Amino acid sequence: MTAPVKSSPLALTVLALLHYKPLHPYGIQQLIKQWGKEQVVNVGQRAGLYRTIERLHAGGLIAVRQTERDQQYPERTVYEVTDEGRAVAREWLDQMLAVPKGEFPVFPAALSNVPMLTPAEALDVLERRAERLAARRADLASQLAVHTEEGVPRVTLIEHEYLLAMVDAEERWVRAVTADLHDGRLAWSPEMLAAFDEQHNSGAPSGG
């Protein structure tokens, strides 16, 4: 038995689309974009898509159905999902939905080094973030509104609802922090951090 194929957002999406009907790689990419999933699956550079398909193929989760040839287009390999692929997709989906995965986004890591800045500098960069978040929030909200008006079933927009909720929450949090920075409820100085470090006699994460 070959090593089990590792799950990934893209791999799951490929299986899901093939589950619906056989497709060639480029067709998959088209569908992903058409359905606005590029916002959650990173199919921007095709390399990842082709490699993922290869991996799924090698693992027996998808199979070649046919090899078309429209003259004018290069040879197109059409894939279909296998029974094992269907089963695996189900397992992946259950796992990914039920178990929050410990990921390491950059923002919290950056936040943990905020003491390197002065409160005024922190206020400035966080305000800039808040503005960008607001723009993204507005964008997501308008996409949702458009699709909803068009009668798209809510369940197919559920990931957009989620993204919107998260962006909204982050923006609120950032604005709360900038407010605290603005009127001094959150403040620090090198001296204060150094004094605290001394009490605890070991290296500290503050910027000296």
Place this chain on the structure above:
Amino acid sequence: MTAPVKSSPLALTVLALLHYKPLHPYGIQQLIKQWGKEQVVNVGQRAGLYRTIERLHAGGLIAVRQTERDQQYPERTVYEVTDEGRAVAREWLDQMLAVPKGEFPVFPAALSNVPMLTPAEALDVLERRAERLAARRADLASQLAVHTEEGVPRVTLIEHEYLLAMVDAEERWVRAVTADLHDGRLAWSPEMLAAFDEQHNSGAPSGG
């Protein structure tokens, strides 16, 4: 001039810790754990840490200060941050704080394939997620409480506040969705999705 070093959570943290005082790799790892930053920087497997340090060294952002030798321990190389390293750390920090980066966490990608499940199945897995999120939330909240009681300055806990806010927001969102699933405000069926697909005459992301 060598290629500019790519930023990463770990690289930033290493520069920040060395900014405070020179250290050897293992000491850096100790500090990261001691300050609870393993939750935001992924220093679990040491390979990443050593490779990051090598990369920073090659890029001239850190330099070897000395090579200690406690008998009993292997040779320890102590690094210190260079002036360029300080400057770069500042730039990275500004960038990472001000600009939300488009990352691709697995949960939203999984969500986008929820139509493959029945509403009842979706309810089940999402309830399991909500429970795990609640556990994590409680854990983060208690860590925060402990540190706050000990008089740790708030700014050094800011990334924990953020994580807590995000986990809390996600849990609320998931519970709102499970509530909607529970009493039918969110529902679907293969027929309904198929009907919708037909109107739009192209492949669909629903599970057929």
Place this chain on the structure above:
DNA sequence: CTGCATCTAGTCGCAATGCAACTAGTCTCG
């Protein structure tokens, strides 16, 4: 006191990912 497990510190290798460059054919428009 000898063998076995465990901790500390660091290294190695591999699969996966992100990103950019490159190929090669096709279409468009002047």
Place this chain on the structure above:
DNA sequence: CGAGACTAGTTGCATTGCGACTAGATGCAG
């Protein structure tokens, strides 16, 4: 006809995640 842009797929490189491995130190059980 030729320049540039689009389509479709490939290649390479640096980075990351993750697990396995080394090798000395320590501890503790028989």
